[in-house]
Amino acid sequence: MNNSMISAMVSMNGIQQRLDLLADNMANVNTVGYKRKEAAFQDTLNSVMQQSSDFQLAGRATPLGIGMGFGSRMSELAVNFKQGTMKETGNMTDLAIEGNAMFQVLTQDGEVGYTRAGNFNIQINPEDPQTGYLVTNLGHPLLDIDGELIEVPAGSKLHIDGAGNIIAMDGEVEAEVGRIGLVTPLRSDALIQRDSNLFVLPPGEREGVIMATSDLAEEEQATIRQGVLENSNVDLANEMAEMLKVQRAYQLAARALTSSDTMMNLANNLRG
Template sequence: MNNSAIGAAVSMSSLQQRLDLIANNIANMDTDGYKRKEGSFEDVLTRVQQQSKEYDQPGRSMPLGFNMGFGVRVSKVTNDWEQGTLRETGKPTDLAIQGNGLFGVQVNGVTAYTRQGDFHFVPDTTTPNTMMLVDYSGNPVLNTQGNPVTVPNNVSAAIDERGRVLTKTSENAPVTVAGTLMIVEPNSKSTLQAVDGNFYVLPNGVTAQQAFVQRAAGTVSNIGVRSGYLERSNVDLGSEITEMMQLQRNYQLAARALSSSDQMLGLANNLRG
């Protein structure tokens, strides 16, 4: 296979990966807390091809060497962490984070992190007369100690802007703090690994102390919690469609280059035959 065919085939594969990312973004446009994914491209291999000395004629201004590439590939997939718009729901346990923060939840026994805050209380099957705060999939929402957030059955509960779970047994009863939601602030979002379900986990070998900002008790944070709101995804349909059209044109050009290369290779084989 000649160089033009290799470059076209490699580029088509990478363009298809980028198209898949755009399709995934569009599919999750209505997923609360979703952060759009984007791919970064880089050259697979570029080298300088030297021409014969016969081409070095008097008056020639161009150098003998020319660049030869072998297409591009998707070097990495990252998330765009731009804040999404807030949608008011009026439900006290619907929470939206403003700022660089993530909620902690327990997924299959592992601590995961998410921006999707559509939570609700359900009966705690392990403890009588107790309710547990869970996410949309039924995963327990964690407190700062890494335990599920629970409150007694006979109370009304709300969450304030600091993530504290406030409870009252009656309208005139005093407010009790039942705990504080786990809200972490990553040092760098690139350290988090995206997994299915709109969750993020720590990669192997990375600890929470390394990945998240460590603050002393009582330290003021710029992260706020809005109760009664959900954060929309930050996917812009118009931008995604525009980029998809551009990538489709690039894919068509690469496919045409591959077809032309195949035709030239066929002609060369016929000449030798």
């Protein structure tokens, strides 16, 4: 198999991964709190084919040798945590974060997950119908600053301030029921993305990866807005433009592969 065929094949594999990434971003353009995925590419197996000294002619400015590559591959997948736009909903259990922070939720596996999606609702406690828990749309309970479930009186109206303090109002009776535990990623690249717009910590790591937002200086702390949701930070127009460029690159690589195959067939059919 010649070098051009290998290069085209490797490039097509990398471009296909890029197309899959763009398709994922576009499919989640309306997903609350979704963060855009981005990819980086690098050359594969670069080498230099040395030339004979006969090519070192007078006036030649470039060094001897022919640069040879074997296509490119996706080297890194990253998540862009840029703030999304805000959308007023009027729903008092919808929450949005302004600033660098994430909600803590308890997953079905019993581990702590982190998300920017704030479309919560109240799920009634089956053991006590008079109380309920703030949960995500997939049923993951929201955690407070101590990592405990937040229990609220069923049927009460909730008031949540910028620091995450929750006050339940039942008529004229007010009761403070807890404080939402926001965390701030110190190394967002270390977070591992899971399904359902959730992130988890690497096994055995927490120190230096995240910290409680309340431990930051006051001017650095993120705030919570009630009755608001954070939209996806995906720009559909940019994604469409990028997809067109990637499709053209895929077509070019496919044409190079076809040309290489044609040349190989011609060479195989030559007769002396």
